[in-house]
Amino acid sequence: MNTNESSGASHFIRNIIREDLEAGKNDGRVITRFPPEPNGYLHIGHAKSICLNFGLAREFGGRCHLRFDDTNPAKEEVEYIESIQEDVRWLGFDWGEHLYHASDYFDELYDYAVQLIGMGKAYVDSLTAEEIREYRGTLTQPGRESPYRNRSVDENLDLFERMRRGEFEDGEHVLRAKIDMASPNMNMRDPTIYRIRRMPHHRTGDKWVIYPLYDFTHCLSDAIEGITHSVCTLEFEDHRPLYDWVLDVLQTPCHPQQIEFARLNLTHTVMSKRKLLRLVQEGVVSGWDDPRMPTISGLRRRGYTPESIRNFCDRIGVAKRNSVVEFALLEYCLRQDLNRRAPRYMGVLKPLKVVIVNYPEGLEENLEAINNPEDISMGTRMVPFSREIYIERDDFMENPPKKFYRLSPGKEVRLRYAYFITCVDLIKDEKTGEVVELHCTYDPATRGGDSPDGRKVKATLHWVSAKKALNAEVRLYDHLFTQSDPEEEGAGGDFLARLNPRSLEVLHDCKLEPGLADASKESFYQFERLGYFCPDIKDFTLEHPVFNRSVTLRDTWAKLQKAGKAD
RNA sequence: UGGGGCGUCGCCAAGCGGUAAGGCUCGGGUCUUUGGAACCCGCACUCGGAGGUUCGAAUCCUCCCGCCCCAGCCA
Numbered sequence: 001m002n003t004n005e006s007s008g009a010s011h012f013i014r015n016i017i018r019e020d021l022e023a024g025k026n027d028g029r030v031i032t033r034f035p036p037e038p039n040g041y042l043h044i045g046h047a048k049s050i051c052l053n054f055g056l057a058r059e060f061g062g063r064c065h066l067r068f069d070d071t072n073p074a075k076e077e078v079e080y081i082e083s084i085q086e087d088v089r090w091l092g093f094d095w096g097e098h099l100y101h102a103s104d105y106f107d108e109l110y111d112y113a114v115q116l117i118g119m120g121k122a123y124v125d126s127l128t129a130e131e132i133r134e135y136r137g138t139l140t141q142p143g144r145e146s147p148y149r150n151r152s153v154d155e156n157l158d159l160f161e162r163m164r165r166g167e168f169e170d171g172e173h174v175l176r177a178k179i180d181m182a183s184p185n186m187n188m189r190d191p192t193i194y195r196i197r198r199m200p201h202h203r204t205g206d207k208w209v210i211y212p213l214y215d216f217t218h219c220l221s222d223a224i225e226g227i228t229h230s231v232c233t234l235e236f237e238d239h240r241p242l243y244d245w246v247l248d249v250l251q252t253p254c255h256p257q258q259i260e261f262a263r264l265n266l267t268h269t270v271m272s273k274r275k276l277l278r279l280v281q282e283g284v285v286s287g288w289d290d291p292r293m294p295t296i297s298g299l300r301r302r303g304y305t306p307e308s309i310r311n312f313c314d315r316i317g318v319a320k321r322n323s324v325v326e327f328a329l330l331e332y333c334l335r336q337d338l339n340r341r342a343p344r345y346m347g348v349l350k351p352l353k354v355v356i357v358n359y360p361e362g363l364e365e366n367l368e369a370i371n372n373p374e375d376i377s378m379g380t381r382m383v384p385f386s387r388e389i390y391i392e393r394d395d396f397m398e399n400p401p402k403k404f405y406r407l408s409p410g411k412e413v414r415l416r417y418a419y420f421i422t423c424v425d426l427i428k429d430e431k432t433g434e435v436v437e438l439h440c441t442y443d444p445a446t447r448g449g450d451s452p453d454g455r456k457v458k459a460t461l462h463w464v465s466a467k468k469a470l471n472a473e474v475r476l477y478d479h480l481f482t483q484s485d486p487e488e489e490g491a492g493g494d495f496l497a498r499l500n501p502r503s504l505e506v507l508h509d510c511k512l513e514p515g516l517a518d519a520s521k522e523s524f525y526q527f528e529r530l531g532y533f534c535p536d537i538k539d540f541t542l543e544h545p546v547f548n549r550s551v552t553l554r555d556t557w558a559k560l561q562k563a564g565k566a567d
Numbered sequence: 568u569g570g571g572g573c574g575u576c577g578c579c580a581a582g583c584g585g586u587a588a589g590g591c592u593c594g595g596g597u598c599u600u601u602g603g604a605a606c607c608c609g610c611a612c613u614c615g616g617a618g619g620u621u622c623g624a625a626u627c628c629u630c631c632c633g634c635c636c637c638a639g640c641c642a
Contacts, residue, residue, distance in 0.1 A: 009581070009589075025592090037642050129640055136638055140569050174640050184570040186638050193633035214642050238637050239572055260572085262635095267578085317580050319573095322635055326578045329591050339604060346601095374604065405602080414600060449600045460600050490575060529601045540584060557602045 005325035007316035011318035013052070013259055015230060018061060026228040030062030033227050034088070034095075035102075035218070037069045041288040042274040042296045044309070044330070045264040051313035052261070053231055054093040065225055066095035070103050071217050072199040081202075082289075087296040092306045098225075100240075102217050103203045104527060105224055109212045110164065112220055113194060114480070117156045120192065121249055122150055124159040125176045132174075135181070136189050143180035144188045154398055159455055163196055166209045170196050177216070180244065188475025189244045191215050207552060219243040223252035230256045233263045234320065259263040264316065268326075268479035269294045270486055270495055284499060285480075291548050292480045292503050293406045302477065303524055303534035304330075308337040327479065331551045339533045343371045346416065346462040347512040347527035347547075349474055353466065354438045356421060359387040365469070367448065369417040381515055385418050390465035390511045391438075392529075395461045398426065398435060401567045403560060405458035407438070414460045416528065420446040426501065462528045471512035472545040474533070476505040494523070519545065529553065 017030055032053040036046065044477070057064035066088060071077050088095070091353050114124035125148045128134065137143030151159075163173055175194035183189055193216035219242075222230045230243075236275040237260045244422070247255045265271060266517040270279075271294060279285050288295050291302035299309065316325050323436045340486045346369075366382035400408040407413050425439035448458070480486075482502050486495040512527075519525065524534045531552035539546040 035642090039642080069642065075641075112574090125640095132640075133638075138569085138638060141638095142569090171640065176640095186570080189638085192640050197640085211640095213640075218642085234572070235636055236642090262573085317578080317590095319580070321573055321580090323579060326591070329579075332591060334601090344601080371603080372598090373599095385595090403602090416600060418600095456599090459602075462601075526601085526603085529603070531603095553601075553603050555602075560602085 004534050009317070010222050012320070013229070013231060013261060013318055014056065014059075016259060017056060018259075020228070021060065026239070029226070029228055030057060030060040030232060031226055031228045032057050032062065033065040033067050033222065033225065035067045035069045035221075035232075036084050037072070038073070038077065038084060038321070039072075040277065041078060041083055043271060043301065044266060044294045044296070044312075045271045047091060047309050048264040048316065048318075049231070049233075049298060050088055050091055050093060052225075054088075054095075055314075056229070056231075056432055060339040062228070063098060063292065063326050064095060065094070065098040065100055065226070065227070067221060068103065069099040069218065069221075070101050070201070070203065071211050071214065073197060073199045073211065073418050074204060075303040078202050083297065090300060091296065091309060092305060100221070100225060101219050102212075103201060105217070105221055106204060106208055106212070108224060109217060113212070113216070114157065114250045115161065115162060115250060116177065116193075117175075117250065118153060120153055120178065122156070122175055122177050123151050124156050124163070124173050125149070125190075125192075126173050128534045129171060132192070137181070140279060142200060145181050146176075146190070149190070157177060160194075163194070163210050164208075166198070168196055170198055172196065173395075175210075177242075177246070179242075184209075185238055185241055187215065187239050188229070188245070191242060215239055215242050216246060217475070218245045219256070219258075220250070220252065222256040223247055223254055226254055227256040229500075230258045232258060232260055234260050234322070236260055240242075260320065261318050262320055262322050265322070266294060266330065267324055267327045267484040268481050268486070268500075269327070270481070275314065275487075275495060278496070279480075282496070284345055284496065285555060291475070291477050291536075301548065303548055304334055304533060305337050305341075305524070308334040311337065315411055322439045324485065326484075333533055334532065334551050335554070338526065340372075340374045342375075342524050342526040344369075344526045344528050344533055345513045345516050346383070346448070346464055347472075347474070347516070347528075347530065348392050348462065348464050348469075348529065348532070349476075349507065350393040351388055351464075351511045352393045352396055352435070352438065354389050354391050354421070354440055354463070356387050356419075356442050357424070357439050358441045361387055363387065364465075383466045383515070384468040385415075385469050386465045389415070389463045390469060391415075391461050391463050395459075396423070396435065396438060403566050406461060407440075407459070414446070414449050416460050417448075417449050418463065419443060419449070420455075420457060444527045462530075464511040464513055466511070468514045470514050470517050470545065472510045472512050472516070472547055474507045474509065474547045474549065478503050478505075497510060510547075512524050512547075516545070516547075517542070521546075524550065526553075 020288040034053045054064040066273045126148050135144050163390050170397045174192045176190045179188045190292040289297035289301045365385045368380050369383045419442040421440040421442045481498045482500045483498045486498045519535045532550040533547040536546040
């Protein structure tokens with residue numbers, strides 16, 4: 001029934017569109033738009049909106065426009081325009097021919113404003129910004145009308161034209177819609193729709209010194225493009241009467257329907273552009289694409305796939321309730337995607353050397369390993385084995401608790417795809433007492449990991465041949481914030497006080513299976529028993545391989561330990 | 568004390584007068600050459616609260632409580 005990857009679980013916006021279609025509204029067209037302001041990088045919250053808008057269009061055979069809401073030259077930059085397009089495309093969406101900018105409509109918008117003035121529905125106000133604020137009243141008290149409110153149409157026309165020509169300085173005049181200074185809805189108290197900004201615009205250059213504001217621009221841009229359903233976030237709900245007012249008063253090609261939904265919040269991170277910018281500017285992270293950032297570029301560098309993010313956006317639903325989704329769901333979506341697609345390799349992050357004392361010196365075997373047990377078509381590979389190998393430090397305990405069934409003195413375990421080994425001796429650092437090397441024996445009959453006599457072992461360990469190991473740097477990431485809600489009030493300090501000091505752990509002498517030497521960027525791997533890893537887009541080189549941990553595997557042993565139930 | 572929204576399991580979220588879907592998390596189990604994956608079982612006698620209407624209410628009505636948004640010449 002559903003041709004896309006969406007679950008088919010309906011939500012209120014989908015229902016509205018279905019009803020509109022049944023009622024024959026908009027002649028059966030569904031045209032949506034994603035309207036970012038180019039003043040920052042896209043994050044996972046934007047992904048929700050992108051998936052919604054582009055997804056709806058795809059689902060109903062319509063189209064979705066990408067429109068830059070670039071009406072404020074003071075805040076916007078070309079750098080962001082480029083990154084936004086790259087991110088939307090990377091997520092898997094295509095706006096085709098329909099790339100627009102609000103600034104494309106500056107001429108039309110100006111004409112509409114003139115019309116409004118002609119109808120006596122807009123006027124040039126010459127109050128200062130502070131005065132306008134005072135006149136606006138408060139939440140509980142009505143505003144007062146500006147002394148300039150009743151200028152004649154001709155005077156307004158003349159002044160507005162002169163504003164456009166650049167005869168005035170910033171702030172000297174503004175154009176306001178004439179609505180109702182006593183409205184309980186603050187947005188309707190004669191909202192400002194044009195302001196003077198003597199500043200070049202990244203697209204229109206110095207053609208304009210007056211720029212329209214959001215409330216005037218957005219609805220008209222929607223109407224000009226023939227948008228049918230204008231989906232935005234909850235904070236614009238109060239603006240809807242104004243959106244409708246503008247389109248009702250003016251003769252426009254159509255009157256799109258504004259529909260509001262709740263924006264996405266995620267635990268253990270922050271989502272506001274302002275806060276993300278602070279993390280970047282204060283050097284808390286390495287940049288907008290730091291793998292710990294909830295930005296699209298950060299998630300991408302972390303190893304998230306477009307599929308996993310789309311699936312996540314589909315699962316979280318769309319509603320009007322403010323909510324905070326657990327980060328665990330995002331991680332689940334990544335694991336689910338990568339489990340079926342990622343080729344498996346062995347990699348030892350914290351190496352402990354093991355000498356197999358009864359294994360012939362100088363002998364090297366190549367053992368066959370399955371690339372992905374979830375997908376046999378991915379084939380097999382050969383892994384070199386020798387007398388000296390590395391295993392994970394965490395896979396050995398000298399005095400193990402009851403439920404630890406990995407390696408310990410006298411215990412036998414399986415080396416994945418290799419042999420059963422038994423620990424017969426351990427060597428400690430004389431000074432620190434730390435175990436630095438293990439001596440084990442192997443059973444030649446268990447080659448490949450099967451025991452002909454049916455003998456069982458409780459654990460299977462990953463390992464890497466010491467001689468053939470690929471040395472690599474591996475970066476382990478964790479939540480940026482320890483607290484699920486870093487913005488929680490009280491407890492003192494701002495959100496930066498709640499940073500997770502261990503959000504990044506860099507490991508330098510990791511030993512990886514040699515096959516990983518020709519890892520390619522934008523690819524992903526499972527390091528068996530550990531998690532999913534990807535070459536770092538920026539820092540990975542053949543000479544100095546760097547891998548990022550995208551997400552750990554589910555780890556019930558770690559969970560037992562944490563819960564104190566390991567004994 | 569103005570206006571606009573929202574309150575269903577730890578977190579999301581269906582439900583729209585006929586007797587509480589689903590996912591994540593969590594707990595238990597089967598299986599396993601990843602303590603992974605897969606599979607099975609369990610997890611709201613109750614829907615912010617109190618009244619009311621009805622044979623019957625999460626759904627309708629009334630009152631109350633809580634949370635979010637709005638006083639940019641930002642979007």
